[in-house]
Amino acid sequence: MFRKREIKKLLQEKPFVESQETNTSSDIPLDSVEFLKIIQQKLHYSADFKTIKISNLTIIYIDTQVNIKELNQNIIGHLKNVQVYTEKNVITEIAVSEIQKSYSMKNGMLSILKGSVGIHIDQTSTLLLINIPTDNNRSLSKPENESQVVGPQIGFNESLATNISLIRRYITTTDLHNERFVIGSRTNTEVSLLYIDGLASQAMVTRFKEKIKSIDVDGLLDSAVLNQLISDNALSIFPQMLLTERPDRICDGLLNGKLAILVEGSTMAILCPLSFIEFFESREDYNVRWPIASFIRLLRIIAMLLSVFFTALYVAALSFHYEVIPQALLVPLGESRSRVPFPPLFEALLLEFIIELLREAGARLPTKVGQTMGIVGGIVIGTAAVQAGFTSNILIIIVALSALASFTTPSYTMGSLIRIIRFPLLFLAGFWGFYGIMFGFCIILIHLLRLTTLESPYLAPFYPPRFADWLDSIVRLPIKFTFRRPQLARPQNRNKYNPDKVK
Amino acid sequence: MEVILKMKPNQLVNAFLVFFIIHTTQVGVGLQGFQRIIYRDAQQDAWISVLISGVATSLLVFIIIKTLELYGSTDLYGIQHDVFGILIGKVLNCFYIFYSLLSFFVVLRNYIEVIQAWIFPELPLWFLSMSMLILVTYGINSGVRSIIGISFFSVILSLWLLLFISYPIKFARIDHLLPMFEADLISLLKGAYNMTFTVLGFEILYIIYPYLKEKKKVMKFAQLGILFTTFIYTALMIVAITYFNGVQLEKTVWATLSLFKIVRLPFIERFEYVAITFWMLIILPNLIFYMWSACRGMERVFKVSIKRSVWLFSLIVIISVQLIITRTQVNHLNDLFAKCAFFVVACYPFILFSFAWLKKKVFNKGIGT
Amino acid sequence: MKRLKIYIIILWIFILLTGCADRKILEDIGLITTVGYDLAGNNNIRSTMVVLQIDPEAVRNIDVISSEGLTSKGGRLNANLKTSKELQSGQLRVALYNEEIAKRGIKPYVDTLARDPSISDLTYLAIVEGSTKDLLKHEYHNISDVGQQLFNQIEQLTDKEQISNATLQEVQQSYYSDGIDPILPILKRDGELIRVTGNAVMRNDKIVGKLSPDDSFYVKLIRDQYHAGSIELPFEMKDENGKEQKVTTVIDMIVSSRDLSLKDKNIPQFDLQLNIKARLLEIQGDVDLTIPTNVKQLEKALNNKIKKEAKKVITYSQERNSDIFGFGEVYRSSVRHSDLTKGKWHEKYKNMTYTMKVDFRLVRTGITE
Known part of the structure; x- marks a missing residue:
C-alpha cells in the first residue's frame, strides 16, 4: 500500500541532524585498511558485518540490516561500470536516492547499524552512507485497542517512517514540522516531534524540546516509557499524555496545536498536552x-x-x-x-x-x-x-x-x-x-x-474556566459553534474556521 | 517586610474567580443551621434580617476593596505594617493570624459536630479533625491556584444540592411568612447581627487580593458573589420559615440539613446522609482558605514557609479540638467567636480604611502611591 | 526533613486506620419497620415492633416483638434482649399509637422520633382503635408483612388524597403551630384486613374526636389548599318536572382552592370561600345530562350539599375545640402582634363564626353524555 520510495522521499526532507558537520572535523581515517580495522574493532568483529572491496572502494554493511537485493542491483551492479572511483562518480552512479556524506565515525557507525551501506574511498576522509534498510515491517492493520465504528480503520505500525507518512497523508502542508531526536545511549532510538507551525505554541515546543533533551536513559523501547519520562508529575497515577495508535486522533491533536511524538519501533504515538476530559473523547465523536x-x-x-x-x-x-x-x-x-x-x-x-x-x-x-x-x-x-x-x-x-x-x-x-x-x-x-x-x-x-x-492545567477547560471550550468537552455542540481551538495548548491561531460560513 | 507584592504571572488568577472565592468562604457551616438563630429575634421577618446582612456585607466588601485599592497590590499584613508601623503592625498581624486560625477551628469543630450528631456518633474527634486536616494540608501544598480551583469546583459541584430544596417547597405554607414586617427594626438588626457567623468569610479578600489579575474587575465580581450568597441565604431562610413552624424551627439545630430529610429518591431513601457527607466539599475551601490565610500571615510576618506553618497549625488544631467536646461548649464557642468576628469583620475594616486613607491622602507618605 | 515528612504521613495513615467507624451491616441488624405503642399497667408502655427478618430460610419475613418499658426507647432496649440482631430504627416507616395513649398525648413519642437523626421525617403516624399489639401481632391470611402492608396502604391513601398527609414532619408542623391542630388517620383491624376508619381530631397532641372518611373530605377541602380527592355524595334534587328525586353522585376534585380571610378579629369572624372544579365519575338517578339546565341544577344541588356537610364538620370541630382547619393560622397571619398561643386560640375558636360560600363547577361529565 505504501511504497518504500515514497517514504524515503519524505525522510529526505530532514536529513539526520547530526550529519551536518564540516570537512575539517572529520575523524575518518584516510587509509581504507586502517578504517576497516577501526570499524571492525568497534563492532567487536560482529559475525554479520560484511565488507566488499572493489578496487579502492570499501563497501561495508551489516547483512541483517540492509536489503541485499537492492545492494546488489542498485549499488554493486552500478559501481561495476565505473572506471575511476571518485566520490563524485560513485554518487552519480549509485541508483539510490538517499545518499549522505558523513565525516564522523560515530554517525557512520550508527547509520550502518540502522541499515545503511557505507562506502569508503581510499585516501578520502568521507564516508558515503546509502540507506537501504530491510523492509521487514508489519503491514498496516486495524487499531486493535482503539476500535471505532465510524471512521478510518488504520493504525500505526512499528516503523517510524510509515507512521510519519500516515500522518503526512492526513495533513498535507508544508507547515508540518518534523524534528528528530535520538534517545537512549544504547538503543539510539529515533524520536520524531511533530507539530504544525503557526498553530503550536512556540513556548510549548521549546519546553518540550528541553524535556526531551534532558532525558538520559540507556534504552527506550516504547513510547509508553517516553510518556512516563516526560510527564510533568511522574509519580501521579493519572496519565498526562495520550498514547494512541490512531493516526486520525494524532492529526486531530496536531490541528488543535498540540504536539505529537512518535518513537521508532513503537505502535503508540504520544499526544500532548492533553487535559483530563480529553481522555474521554474519541475521534468518533466528531464523525457522528x-x-x-x-x-x-x-x-x-x-x-x-x-x-x-x-x-x-x-x-x-x-x-x-x-x-x-x-x-x-x-x-x-x-x-x-x-x-x-x-x-x-x-x-x-x-x-x-x-x-x-x-x-x-x-x-x-x-x-x-x-x-x-x-x-x-x-x-x-x-x-x-x-x-x-x-x-x-x-x-x-x-x-x-x-x-x-x-x-x-x-x-x-x-x-x-x-x-x-x-x-x-x-x-x-x-x-x-x-x-x-x-x-x-x-x-x-x-x-x-x-x-x-506540559505545564498547562490538567483540569482545563473546567478549571481555570474557559467557557468557550466547554462547548466541546462533556458534550459536543454542532460544528458551527466549536470553531475555536481549545486553549489548553495555547494555539497561536485560535480560530479553526469562520463560523459564519459553516452551517 | 515588603508592603507592595509583585506576583509572578503564573501565580495570578482571573478576577471573576473572586465570585467563587467569596461565595465558598461565606457558605459553610453557618449555612447548615443559621435559620433558628435569626428566627429567634426577627420571627417570620427573619428573611428581612438576612437581606439586611446582605447589604451590610456588600458595604463591607466595598470598604475592604477600597482599602486594598489604596495600595494597588498588597494584603492586610502589608497594610497593617505600613499604617501602624512595625511594632503595632506586627501585633495586629499576629492577631489576624490568630483570628484566621480561630475561624478555621470553629468551622472544623462545627462540621465535626454535624457528622457526629447525624451519622457517626462514635467516630472520635481526633479522627475527624485529622482526616480534614489531611485534605487541608494537601490542598495548601498545591498552591494558591489549586486552592482557588477547589473553591471553584466546590461551587460548581454542589449547585445540584439546591435542586432538592424544591422538595420541602411542596410542603411549604406561605402564610407562615405573614403578617409581614411585624418585627421592629431593633429585632431585625439583631437578627442581622446574628448573621455574622454565617456571612463571615469575605475577609479573605484582604489576603487573596494580590493574587488577582485585573484588579478593576474585583469589585464587580466580589459584589456578585455576595449577591449570590445572599440570594441563597434568603431562599433557604424563606423555605425554612414556610416549611417549619416557628417553634419547630427554633428547636431545629440544623434547619438546612433537616430540609433535606424530606427528600426521597427512588434509589436513595434518606438524602440527608448524602447531603451531609457531600457538605465536606462545601466546607473544604472554607477550611483551606482560613488555614492558608493564617499560614500566609506566618510567611509574611515571620518568614516561615507556608508548608511548615501548615504542620505547626495542624498540630495545634488537633490538640485544641480535644478541649471542646459537648454541644454546649460548641455553642458557647460559636457565640464567642461570632462576637470576636463581628469586631474583626464588621468594625475593623472601617477603622483600617480611615487610617490608611489618612495616611495616603492626608499625610501622603505611604508606600506605593 | 523530607524523610521525616514521609514518616509523619505514614504514621498519620496508620493512626487513621485505627479510627474505623462502628459498622451496622445490613444483615446483622434487625430493622424495625413499624412500631406500635400501647399503655400497659404500672405506667408502662408496651412497644410492639415489626422487625424485618432477612433470612431466606425463614417462613415469614418479619418478626413481631413486644416489650414493656417506661419510655418508648426503653421498650426498644428491652426488646433487644429478645433478638439475635441489634434492633435499629433507621428504616422505621410507620408509628402507631393506641387510642388510650393518644388521649394522654402523643407529644413525648413524636419528640423522641424527631430527635433521632436516623428516623426519617417521612415516617407516617397513625392512631389505632384497639391495641396496636393486636393489630401487628395478628397473623393475617393474606398479608405476609404487616409493616409493609401498613406503609403501602397509608401511602396509597395519602397519594390519592383519601386521608391527610400525617408524616412526622406534618404532624410536628401542626402540633407546634398555634393556629392549627394535627389530624391523624385512624386504623383498625377488621378481621383479616386493616381498615382506615377515619381521622382523629386532635387538640394539641391529644385525641378529642373522630371523623368518618367522608367527613374528613371536608377537612381536606378546607385545610389543604390543593386537592381533596373523590367523594360519594347522596342528595335530593328537583328534576326538570319539578319532582324531587334521590340522586347519588361520585365526584372527583380536579382543582380545589379555598380563600379564607379574617373579617372581624374580635369575635373572630371569617369569610370562607371554596372554589371547586370537579368531574363526575358516576351518577345514580334519573338525570339527563344533555340538558344544560339539568347540569346547572346538579351543580347547585351539589353546591348546597357540600356547604351543608362542611358546616356540619366545622361545627363538630368547634364542639370538640380542635382547629383542624387552620382558621387560627389565618388569624395569626392577618392580625399583627396577636401574640397568639395555642391556649388563647382554643379559647377564641369556640366562639368563631364564619360565612361560607361554595363555588362548585362540574367541568366534565365523562366521555359519554
Whole structure:
C-alpha cells in the first residue's frame, strides 16, 4: 500500500541532524585498511558485518540490516561500470536516492547499524552512507485497542517512517514540522516531534524540546516509557499524555496545536498536552452527529463515575448507612447478603479481585482462548461464587457493571486507572462509609487540580474556566459553534474556521 | 517586610474567580443551621434580617476593596505594617493570624459536630479533625491556584444540592411568612447581627487580593458573589420559615440539613446522609482558605514557609479540638467567636480604611502611591 | 526533613486506620419497620415492633416483638434482649399509637422520633382503635408483612388524597403551630384486613374526636389548599318536572382552592370561600345530562350539599375545640402582634363564626353524555 520510495522521499526532507558537520572535523581515517580495522574493532568483529572491496572502494554493511537485493542491483551492479572511483562518480552512479556524506565515525557507525551501506574511498576522509534498510515491517492493520465504528480503520505500525507518512497523508502542508531526536545511549532510538507551525505554541515546543533533551536513559523501547519520562508529575497515577495508535486522533491533536511524538519501533504515538476530559473523547465523536456525540460523551462520563464509585457506595450503604436503602431494595439486598459469610468490604474486594484476574488473564492469553476464557470464566466463577455463598448476586451485577463501564473509556491508560482507583475508595468506604468516599473524592479532586500537562492545567477547560471550550468537552455542540481551538495548548491561531460560513 | 507584592504571572488568577472565592468562604457551616438563630429575634421577618446582612456585607466588601485599592497590590499584613508601623503592625498581624486560625477551628469543630450528631456518633474527634486536616494540608501544598480551583469546583459541584430544596417547597405554607414586617427594626438588626457567623468569610479578600489579575474587575465580581450568597441565604431562610413552624424551627439545630430529610429518591431513601457527607466539599475551601490565610500571615510576618506553618497549625488544631467536646461548649464557642468576628469583620475594616486613607491622602507618605 | 515528612504521613495513615467507624451491616441488624405503642399497667408502655427478618430460610419475613418499658426507647432496649440482631430504627416507616395513649398525648413519642437523626421525617403516624399489639401481632391470611402492608396502604391513601398527609414532619408542623391542630388517620383491624376508619381530631397532641372518611373530605377541602380527592355524595334534587328525586353522585376534585380571610378579629369572624372544579365519575338517578339546565341544577344541588356537610364538620370541630382547619393560622397571619398561643386560640375558636360560600363547577361529565 505504501511504497518504500515514497517514504524515503519524505525522510529526505530532514536529513539526520547530526550529519551536518564540516570537512575539517572529520575523524575518518584516510587509509581504507586502517578504517576497516577501526570499524571492525568497534563492532567487536560482529559475525554479520560484511565488507566488499572493489578496487579502492570499501563497501561495508551489516547483512541483517540492509536489503541485499537492492545492494546488489542498485549499488554493486552500478559501481561495476565505473572506471575511476571518485566520490563524485560513485554518487552519480549509485541508483539510490538517499545518499549522505558523513565525516564522523560515530554517525557512520550508527547509520550502518540502522541499515545503511557505507562506502569508503581510499585516501578520502568521507564516508558515503546509502540507506537501504530491510523492509521487514508489519503491514498496516486495524487499531486493535482503539476500535471505532465510524471512521478510518488504520493504525500505526512499528516503523517510524510509515507512521510519519500516515500522518503526512492526513495533513498535507508544508507547515508540518518534523524534528528528530535520538534517545537512549544504547538503543539510539529515533524520536520524531511533530507539530504544525503557526498553530503550536512556540513556548510549548521549546519546553518540550528541553524535556526531551534532558532525558538520559540507556534504552527506550516504547513510547509508553517516553510518556512516563516526560510527564510533568511522574509519580501521579493519572496519565498526562495520550498514547494512541490512531493516526486520525494524532492529526486531530496536531490541528488543535498540540504536539505529537512518535518513537521508532513503537505502535503508540504520544499526544500532548492533553487535559483530563480529553481522555474521554474519541475521534468518533466528531464523525457522528452532535446529539449522538454528546450523548456518548455523557455516557462515558457517567460510566466513569459509576465505575469508580458504584461498588464503594454499595459497600458504604451496606456497612454503615442501612437507612438510605429504599424499602423495595431492602429485602432483595438483605436476602442475597444473608448467605454471605464475609463483611461487605471483603466481599467486594474478593469479587473485584476475581474480575481483575479474569481481565488480566484475558489480556495475556492468545486471542481465541482469551475470549472463551473471559466468558466461561466469568459465568462459571460468577455463578459458582454466588451458589457457594461467597458473594451476593447483587454485588456481582454491580461489579460487572463497573468493570464494563471502565471499558467505555477510549484511552486504555485512563481505563486501567479507573479500575485501580476503585480499590482505595473501596477501603475508604469499608472503613468510614460515605464520609470515606467523600474524603477520597476530595483527595482525587485536589490531586487533579495539582496536576499539569506540559505545564498547562490538567483540569482545563473546567478549571481555570474557559467557557468557550466547554462547548466541546462533556458534550459536543454542532460544528458551527466549536470553531475555536481549545486553549489548553495555547494555539497561536485560535480560530479553526469562520463560523459564519459553516452551517 | 515588603508592603507592595509583585506576583509572578503564573501565580495570578482571573478576577471573576473572586465570585467563587467569596461565595465558598461565606457558605459553610453557618449555612447548615443559621435559620433558628435569626428566627429567634426577627420571627417570620427573619428573611428581612438576612437581606439586611446582605447589604451590610456588600458595604463591607466595598470598604475592604477600597482599602486594598489604596495600595494597588498588597494584603492586610502589608497594610497593617505600613499604617501602624512595625511594632503595632506586627501585633495586629499576629492577631489576624490568630483570628484566621480561630475561624478555621470553629468551622472544623462545627462540621465535626454535624457528622457526629447525624451519622457517626462514635467516630472520635481526633479522627475527624485529622482526616480534614489531611485534605487541608494537601490542598495548601498545591498552591494558591489549586486552592482557588477547589473553591471553584466546590461551587460548581454542589449547585445540584439546591435542586432538592424544591422538595420541602411542596410542603411549604406561605402564610407562615405573614403578617409581614411585624418585627421592629431593633429585632431585625439583631437578627442581622446574628448573621455574622454565617456571612463571615469575605475577609479573605484582604489576603487573596494580590493574587488577582485585573484588579478593576474585583469589585464587580466580589459584589456578585455576595449577591449570590445572599440570594441563597434568603431562599433557604424563606423555605425554612414556610416549611417549619416557628417553634419547630427554633428547636431545629440544623434547619438546612433537616430540609433535606424530606427528600426521597427512588434509589436513595434518606438524602440527608448524602447531603451531609457531600457538605465536606462545601466546607473544604472554607477550611483551606482560613488555614492558608493564617499560614500566609506566618510567611509574611515571620518568614516561615507556608508548608511548615501548615504542620505547626495542624498540630495545634488537633490538640485544641480535644478541649471542646459537648454541644454546649460548641455553642458557647460559636457565640464567642461570632462576637470576636463581628469586631474583626464588621468594625475593623472601617477603622483600617480611615487610617490608611489618612495616611495616603492626608499625610501622603505611604508606600506605593 | 523530607524523610521525616514521609514518616509523619505514614504514621498519620496508620493512626487513621485505627479510627474505623462502628459498622451496622445490613444483615446483622434487625430493622424495625413499624412500631406500635400501647399503655400497659404500672405506667408502662408496651412497644410492639415489626422487625424485618432477612433470612431466606425463614417462613415469614418479619418478626413481631413486644416489650414493656417506661419510655418508648426503653421498650426498644428491652426488646433487644429478645433478638439475635441489634434492633435499629433507621428504616422505621410507620408509628402507631393506641387510642388510650393518644388521649394522654402523643407529644413525648413524636419528640423522641424527631430527635433521632436516623428516623426519617417521612415516617407516617397513625392512631389505632384497639391495641396496636393486636393489630401487628395478628397473623393475617393474606398479608405476609404487616409493616409493609401498613406503609403501602397509608401511602396509597395519602397519594390519592383519601386521608391527610400525617408524616412526622406534618404532624410536628401542626402540633407546634398555634393556629392549627394535627389530624391523624385512624386504623383498625377488621378481621383479616386493616381498615382506615377515619381521622382523629386532635387538640394539641391529644385525641378529642373522630371523623368518618367522608367527613374528613371536608377537612381536606378546607385545610389543604390543593386537592381533596373523590367523594360519594347522596342528595335530593328537583328534576326538570319539578319532582324531587334521590340522586347519588361520585365526584372527583380536579382543582380545589379555598380563600379564607379574617373579617372581624374580635369575635373572630371569617369569610370562607371554596372554589371547586370537579368531574363526575358516576351518577345514580334519573338525570339527563344533555340538558344544560339539568347540569346547572346538579351543580347547585351539589353546591348546597357540600356547604351543608362542611358546616356540619366545622361545627363538630368547634364542639370538640380542635382547629383542624387552620382558621387560627389565618388569624395569626392577618392580625399583627396577636401574640397568639395555642391556649388563647382554643379559647377564641369556640366562639368563631364564619360565612361560607361554595363555588362548585362540574367541568366534565365523562366521555359519554
